[in-house]
Amino acid sequence: MHREDFAMLQGSDLVYFDNGATTLKPKCVVSDMMDYYTKHTSNIHRGDYDFAILTNKLYDDTRDVVCKFINCNSSKEVVFTGGATMSINMVVFGYMRNHLKKGDEVLLTKSEHASNVLPWIKLSEEIGIVIKYMDLDSNYTLSVASVLKSISDKTKVISIAHVTNVVGDVRDIEAIGKICKDAGILFNVDGAQSVPHMKVDFIKSNIDFLSFSGHKMGGPTGVGVLVGKEKLLNEMEPLCYGGGMNQSFEGDSSYELKKAPLKFEAGTPPIAEVIGLRRAILYLMDIGMDKIHEHEISLKKYLVKELENIPNIVLYNKDSESGILAFNIEGVFAQDSSVYLNHYNICVRAGNHCAKMLKDYIGIKNTVRVSMYLYNTINDIDRLVEVLKNSQDIFKVVL
Amino acid sequence: MDSHLRREIILDNYQEPVNRGLVDDSSYLKTNTNSESCIDNLDFMMKVVDGKISDIRFDGEACVISTSASSILINSLLGKSVLEAKEILHNYQDMIYEKDYDKSLLGELEVYDEISKQPNRVNCALLPSVAINNMIKELENM
Numbered sequence: 131m132h133r134e135d136f137a138m139l140q141g142s143d144l145v146y147f148d149n150g151a152t153t154l155k156p157k158c159v160v161s162d163m164m165d166y167y168t169k170h171t172s173n174i175h176r177g178d179y180d181f182a183i184l185t186n187k188l189y190d191d192t193r194d195v196v197c198k199f200i201n202c203n204s205s206k207e208v209v210f211t212g213g214a215t216m217s218i219n220m221v222v223f224g225y226m227r228n229h230l231k232k233g234d235e236v237l238l239t240k241s242e243h244a245s246n247v248l249p250w251i252k253l254s255e256e257i258g259i260v261i262k263y264m265d266l267d268s269n270y271t272l273s274v275a276s277v278l279k280s281i282s283d284k285t286k287v288i289s290i291a292h293v294t295n296v297v298g299d300v301r302d303i304e305a306i307g308k309i310c311k312d313a314g315i316l317f318n319v320d321g322a323q324s325v326p327h328m329k330v331d332f333i334k335s336n337i338d339f340l341s342f343s344g345h346k347m348g349g350p351t352g353v354g355v356l357v358g359k360e361k362l363l364n365e366m367e368p369l370c371y372g373g374g375m376n377q378s379f380e381g382d383s384s385y386e387l388k389k390a391p392l393k394f395e396a397g398t399p400p401i402a403e404v405i406g407l408r409r410a411i412l413y414l415m416d417i418g419m420d421k422i423h424e425h426e427i428s429l430k431k432y433l434v435k436e437l438e439n440i441p442n443i444v445l446y447n448k449d450s451e452s453g454i455l456a457f458n459i460e461g462v463f464a465q466d467s468s469v470y471l472n473h474y475n476i477c478v479r480a481g482n483h484c485a486k487m488l489k490d491y492i493g494i495k496n497t498v499r500v501s502m503y504l505y506n507t508i509n510d511i512d513r514l515v516e517v518l519k520n521s522q523d524i525f526k527v528v529l
Numbered sequence: 530m531d532s533h534l535r536r537e538i539i540l541d542n543y544q545e546p547v548n549r550g551l552v553d554d555s556s557y558l559k560t561n562t563n564s565e566s567c568i569d570n571l572d573f574m575m576k577v578v579d580g581k582i583s584d585i586r587f588d589g590e591a592c593v594i595s596t597s598a599s600s601i602l603i604n605s606l607l608g609k610s611v612l613e614a615k616e617i618l619h620n621y622q623d624m625i626y627e628k629d630y631d632k633s634l635l636g637e638l639e640v641y642d643e644i645s646k647q648p649n650r651v652n653c654a655l656l657p658s659v660a661i662n663n664m665i666k667e668l669e670n671m
């Protein structure tokens with residue numbers, strides 16, 4: 131769908147299947163950012179001239195756009211960050227560090243991305259919280275039963291990806307959110323791989339904190355979002371201090387911070403990037419998140435059906451309901467496979483995909499990952515399948 | 530080098546590398562290369578007796594380039610003095626980085642003389658040489 135909107139797909143035979151890493155940018159996003167750089171370059175908050183007022187308006191409007199997009203209570207719950215990684219770190223070190231104590235349990239899974247594991251490990255070193263990993267099922271997914279089984283009276287936080295970036299399984303965050311609400315557990319959701327691809331509802335899923343990145347949803351790099359319940363954001367401490375986030379400061383060292391979300395946005399923010407993110411979200415909403423999700427699922431079904439016919443292809447997550455498929459060519463190191471595909475201008479990613487603990491389950495460290503987006507087509511898949519069918523020649527091609 | 534021969538040498542060393550598999554022996558030097566720029570992850574161990582390399586072994590998960598390079602490099606270093614080994618490693622790295630080098634020292638390692646054309650493979654080819662250099666440095670600091 132909508133291939134004409136993407137400059138990188140024009141006049142090229144590129145097959146871009148690395149959307150889990152980052153996505154291509156629609157022209158409208160680049161154009162809005164270009165306008166900022168060529169027509170209304172200015173800082174936010176302090177300008178009284180016309181084009182500064184325009185910049186300010188677009189920046190502030192982005193909060194409303196995000197609020198509508200993921201359905202939170204108000205734009206006061208929307209904080210701009212540098213990306214999902216930074217958002218999660220802000221939650222862990224700005225909120226959890228001050229609200230958890232030694233012995234409190236945090237539930238994660240072994241298929242989480244590094245950015246939803248390492249901050250917790252660091253915090254456990256600092257204050258002695260206990261990390262527990264909820265069991266995954268045979269197809270590496272997380273069931274509601276496993277969540278229920280893992281909760282104890284010490285459980286204070288459940289922190290999981292909505293969609294994981296290797297298995298691509300969609301967690302039932304509505305059910306898990308309800309469990310958290312009933313048990314008084316904080317629910318921290320890593321939306322990096324879900325928000326770009328499907329409808330996510332902050333209120334309905336009773337999410338306390340939701341993190342995602344602009345660059346994985348057609349937006350620019352360098353900007354992400356943390357959505358947090360207003361009460362929690364008010365209790366959360368900034369990790370960064372400076373201009374734009376304070377109300378006042380005096381010679382006697384007294385100071386007063388602004389309210390959330392502004393107290394988390396010290397210094398000049400990534401203005402062009404926020405403006406680009408705004409356009410990316412408007413673009414996605416215009417197409418419709420349900421339509422995007424359905425499109426990806428139907429592509430994946432087709433891809434799985436085709437690859438199952440090739441005997442030397444091993445699939446690891448054929449059933450998960452997203453556009454992510456991890457596989458290997460039997461006996462071939464994942465990176466050699468991705469170098470091979472690159473010879474045919476097919477872009478995939480090889481590696482552990484920052485989910486290094488998943489090897490405890492799958493038993494292998496590295497896979498080739500195809501991750502799809504709205505602009506991928508049946509034709510892209512046919513190209514991939516054709517090349518994989520001929521992969522007995524792989525070393526003739528890569529060497 | 531003829532591309533057919535090149536491929537054959539690399540593939541032979543990939544499919545049946547020499548000295549793959551570690552031994553449990555504390556008289557060996559050890560190192561791991563968990564490369565930052567790629568996903569290869571190889572362990573190396575080396576034994577030096579009277580200034581001569583008597584054994585180098587390796588194991589792990591890695592691509593066709595770094596696996597074969599480990600095998601060929603080990604072959605060319607076994608039995609050499611540490612000084613000779615350093616000279617070979619130095620020339621090998623110069624070749625990979627497209628600098629002047631002494632062909633006569635490299636033998637089969639020359640199969641990688643064009644690897645710089647594939648920038649994402651340069652580190653794969655260098656990986657075993659970095660690992661072995663690390664162990665030599667450790668030895669010299671002992």
Ligand SMILES: Cc1ncc(COP(=O)(O)O)c(C=O)c1O
Nearest residue numbers: 213214215243245291295322343
């Ligand atoms: C599940 C998941 N969480 C978090 C991140 C981190 O996102 P970023 O690198 O944009 O901060 C990623 C990125 O790969 C991801 O896939």
